[in-house]
Amino acid sequence: METPDNEKQEYNITVYTENQIGLLNRIAIIFTRRKINIDSLNTSPSEIESIHRFNIVITESEEVVRKLTRQIEKQVEVLKVYYHTNADVIWQELALYKVSTDVIAEKVSVERLLRENGARVVVLRKDYTVFETTGHREETDNLISILQPYGLIEFVRSARVAIIKDSEGFNSKLREFERLEPGEDVVENEYLNQGQKVFTM
Amino acid sequence: METQTITQELGESTKVKTPTIEVSGSVALLEALIVEGVETIFGYPGGAIMPIYDALYDYNNKLNHILVRHEQGGIHAGQGYARTSGKVGVVFATSGPGATNLVTGLADAQIDSTPLVCITGQVFAHLLGTDAFQETDVINITTPVTKWNYQVTDATEIPEVIAKAFYIAKSGRPGPVLIDITKNAQIQKFNYEGYVKCNHIRSYRPKPIVRPQYIQQAAELINQAKKPFIIWGQGVILGSAEQEFKAFVEKSGIPAAWTVLGAGAIPTDHPQNVGMLGMHGNYGPNVLTNECDVLIAIGMRFDDRVTGRLDKYAKQAKVIHLDIDPAEIDKNVKSTVPVWGDCKETLPLLTALVEQKPHTEWLNLFNEYTQKEVEAVIYDELNPTSGEMTMGEVIKQLNDITKGEAVIVTDVGQHQMVACRYAKLNKTRSNVTSGGLGTMGFALPAAIGAKFGAQDRTVVAIIGDGGFQMTLQELGTIMQSGVDVKIIILNNRFLGMVRQWQELFNDRRYSFVDIQSPDFVMVAKGYGINGKTISEREHLASALNEMLDHKGSYLLEVMVTKENNVFPMVPQGCSVSEIRLK
Numbered sequence: 001m002e003t004p005d006n007e008k009q010e011y012n013i014t015v016y017t018e019n020q021i022g023l024l025n026r027i028a029i030i031f032t033r034r035k036i037n038i039d040s041l042n043t044s045p046s047e048i049e050s051i052h053r054f055n056i057v058i059t060e061s062e063e064v065v066r067k068l069t070r071q072i073e074k075q076v077e078v079l080k081v082y083y084h085t086n087a088d089v090i091w092q093e094l095a096l097y098k099v100s101t102d103v104i105a106e107k108v109s110v111e112r113l114l115r116e117n118g119a120r121v122v123v124l125r126k127d128y129t130v131f132e133t134t135g136h137r138e139e140t141d142n143l144i145s146i147l148q149p150y151g152l153i154e155f156v157r158s159a160r161v162a163i164i165k166d167s168e169g170f171n172s173k174l175r176e177f178e179r180l181e182p183g184e185d186v187v188e189n190e191y192l193n194q195g196q197k198v199f200t201m
Numbered sequence: 202m203e204t205q206t207i208t209q210e211l212g213e214s215t216k217v218k219t220p221t222i223e224v225s226g227s228v229a230l231l232e233a234l235i236v237e238g239v240e241t242i243f244g245y246p247g248g249a250i251m252p253i254y255d256a257l258y259d260y261n262n263k264l265n266h267i268l269v270r271h272e273q274g275g276i277h278a279g280q281g282y283a284r285t286s287g288k289v290g291v292v293f294a295t296s297g298p299g300a301t302n303l304v305t306g307l308a309d310a311q312i313d314s315t316p317l318v319c320i321t322g323q324v325f326a327h328l329l330g331t332d333a334f335q336e337t338d339v340i341n342i343t344t345p346v347t348k349w350n351y352q353v354t355d356a357t358e359i360p361e362v363i364a365k366a367f368y369i370a371k372s373g374r375p376g377p378v379l380i381d382i383t384k385n386a387q388i389q390k391f392n393y394e395g396y397v398k399c400n401h402i403r404s405y406r407p408k409p410i411v412r413p414q415y416i417q418q419a420a421e422l423i424n425q426a427k428k429p430f431i432i433w434g435q436g437v438i439l440g441s442a443e444q445e446f447k448a449f450v451e452k453s454g455i456p457a458a459w460t461v462l463g464a465g466a467i468p469t470d471h472p473q474n475v476g477m478l479g480m481h482g483n484y485g486p487n488v489l490t491n492e493c494d495v496l497i498a499i500g501m502r503f504d505d506r507v508t509g510r511l512d513k514y515a516k517q518a519k520v521i522h523l524d525i526d527p528a529e530i531d532k533n534v535k536s537t538v539p540v541w542g543d544c545k546e547t548l549p550l551l552t553a554l555v556e557q558k559p560h561t562e563w564l565n566l567f568n569e570y571t572q573k574e575v576e577a578v579i580y581d582e583l584n585p586t587s588g589e590m591t592m593g594e595v596i597k598q599l600n601d602i603t604k605g606e607a608v609i610v611t612d613v614g615q616h617q618m619v620a621c622r623y624a625k626l627n628k629t630r631s632n633v634t635s636g637g638l639g640t641m642g643f644a645l646p647a648a649i650g651a652k653f654g655a656q657d658r659t660v661v662a663i664i665g666d667g668g669f670q671m672t673l674q675e676l677g678t679i680m681q682s683g684v685d686v687k688i689i690i691l692n693n694r695f696l697g698m699v700r701q702w703q704e705l706f707n708d709r710r711y712s713f714v715d716i717q718s719p720d721f722v723m724v725a726k727g728y729g730i731n732g733k734t735i736s737e738r739e740h741l742a743s744a745l746n747e748m749l750d751h752k753g754s755y756l757l758e759v760m761v762t763k764e765n766n767v768f769p770m771v772p773q774g775c776s777v778s779e780i781r782l783k
Contacts, residue, residue: 017404018404021352022340022341022344022350022351022352025341025344026344029344029345033345066531067528067531067532070527070528070532071528073527073528074526074527074528076348076349076369076402076404076405077404077405078404079403079404
């Protein structure tokens with residue numbers, strides 16, 4: 001990255017962990033202890049059974065993020081931590097919008113609305129309709145402002161999920177952890193070798 | 202079969218799952234402790250841990266349980282034990298207040314990397330979250346201050362969890378582990394198949410892989426250096442790398458200084474040992490940190506009390522940092538060469554590549570600074586001829602008698618800095634103090650544990666009049682266990698370190714530092730412990746001899762000058778080169 005070490009920007013922190021009660025708290029307090037706000041947090045099972053993946057978004061300098069990732073990786077039940085700028089990932093947030101079917105059918109060109117915002121209808125009932133979009137924050141925000149005049153009933157947005165552009169070999173590396181004994185080829189701390197950066201594959 | 206444990210009866214081959222014996226979770230726990238080599242437990246019973254104590258009744262001849270007077274005393278004793286023995290300290294406490302009383306000790310052990318396994322009782326699993334009697338969310342309270350913690354709600358988990366607990370506590374960078382066991386799991390019977398020690402957890406990397414290229418780069422920097430300087434910390438002791446460290450120091454010829462927790466890894470009077478770092482450290486090591494060209498940090502974490510103002514710390518130097526914990530590298534001080542790994546492995550590799558050099562002139566420069574410090578501070582502190590006694594002269598007299606063979610346990614404050622500066626230490630694992638957390642009240646219970654961890658050594662606790670009053674109930678533990686601990690109270694009738702800061706930085710506004718004390722000798726007498734108070738210099742040597750010759754514990758109160766200051770001093774927010782001699 002060209003950005004200087006101390007300039008703040010959004011970072012996507014990806015954490016692979018065991019599925020363990022209390023681990024969310026153990027990870028969260030690493031941020032709260034330093035009074036760092038978590039902008040977005042998503043946790044769900046990864047493609048490997050029993051391994052979970054956290055996606056955490058914070059706005060900080062790279063130096064702070066690097067130190068945080070090392071503190072997270074130090075936790076006994078954390079397998080691996082990576083961090084990336086927004087330029088290094090493809091990310092999406094999912095949003096659901098509930099509106100009155102009557103109003104929307106009467107006053108809005110639903111077809112245009114769906115087309116222009118890449119939205120789709122999830123539920124269509126006599127009393128209400130639920131739209132869904134995925135995209136960056138601006139995109140999901142945009143549909144709020146469009147629907148607001150037509151009596152938006154309820155809105156919800158998911159945390160961010162991000163896929164890393166340069167992640168060749170991630171899956172096979174994770175599978176290595178399934179083995180009980182550490183193999184010769186598992187290099188546990190590859191990122192350390194990079195001096196400056198947390199390991200990116 | 203009185204002498205055999207259930208685990209021994211089951212035999213070594215635990216992979217064959219046929220022979221099983223039905224035991225309770227409590228018995229499985231105690232069996233696990235025995236296989237892990239635990240001999241001493243510090244603890245205090247209570248409602249939610251009663252099944253474990255009931256099982257302990259039958260294990261009295263295999264496990265030595267020391268009944269403490271407060272759980273904080275129990276955990277500090279566990280820390281003292283771990284520090285002198287190099288083994289894992291084991292502590293029992295009950296749920297609720299028993300568990301919360303451990304928190305200070307956990308925080309202390311976490312920041313000072315002390316291996317502990319704490320077992321807390323917990324209410325029945327079906328009562329969790331109901332605000333039951335003595336229920337506390339111990340796991341969440343202790344998460345920030347433990348290396349690992351876990352709640353057991355089913356007895357069948359116990360062998361595996363305890364095995365993990367010991368492995369995590371002592372491997373890599375050591376630390377405290379807390380296992381919370383609900384009462385139903387303590388009572389529950391299950392088919393016990395034996396105990397297998399843990400040596401691998403897939404998500405846990407206790408030590409980074411050693412990278413030969415960094416060793417190579419580090420050696421090149423060291424070989425080119427004109428004024429290299431070694432600073433070492435407790436990592437050398439925790440890694441049992443004292444011999445490897447000594448070999449490195451002696452071959453490279455480089456002057457070496459220590460952090461408070463690193464003291465004693467090589468003897469105090471080793472010719473290349475140039476003294477203590479940090480706020481109240483020695484003159485030369487502080488000033489010359491900002492003059493060296495290569496700074497070699499070994500098993501230390503650049504605490505703010507060591508570095509002073511960071512942006513003026515060793516900016517001229519290339520920094521080589523050896524540490525087992527990757528999170529410490531570049532945390533406070535940016536390294537030129539990070540030597541990841543266990544220093545027991547990395548140091549010999551480095552020693553093989555460094556050239557033998559005398560560095561005489563550079564070493565002499567340290568000695569010149571030492572001379573200045575002796576003239577300005579040390580001589581008068583150690584050899585006063587008039588006025589009230591100083592803390593320093595007590596330590597000096599003690600050195601003269603023990604010849605540096607004793608374990609020195611200190612509390613927190615002025616006496617701690619004086620003791621760390623002047624105590625002569627011939628052996629490793631001789632300095633037990635609360636370094637990172639600065640826990641007043643640490644010394645008395647820690648000294649009890651230190652003695653159990655090093656039974657053939659003399660243990661001397663040096664404590665201030667303030668700190669002693671924080672945990673003096675542990676005199677009861679001394680009385681009941683019969684442990685032999687020598688206690689010196691350096692009484693200046695003040696909370697001395699805070700008073701010193703108030704004098705220097707707050708215009709002598711002595712706000713609540715004037716502390717009154719009971720008659721300590723009478724208090725000790727109440728616990729059946731002999732003691733004496735002295736205030737005259739002429740009685741010091743004989744009183745120390747009397748204390749050390751006494752069979753069993755002894756309390757010696759020494760009245761010292763009220764308003765002495767510890768110097769040198771790097772005032773907070775100042776650079777190490779701005780160290781003050783007065």
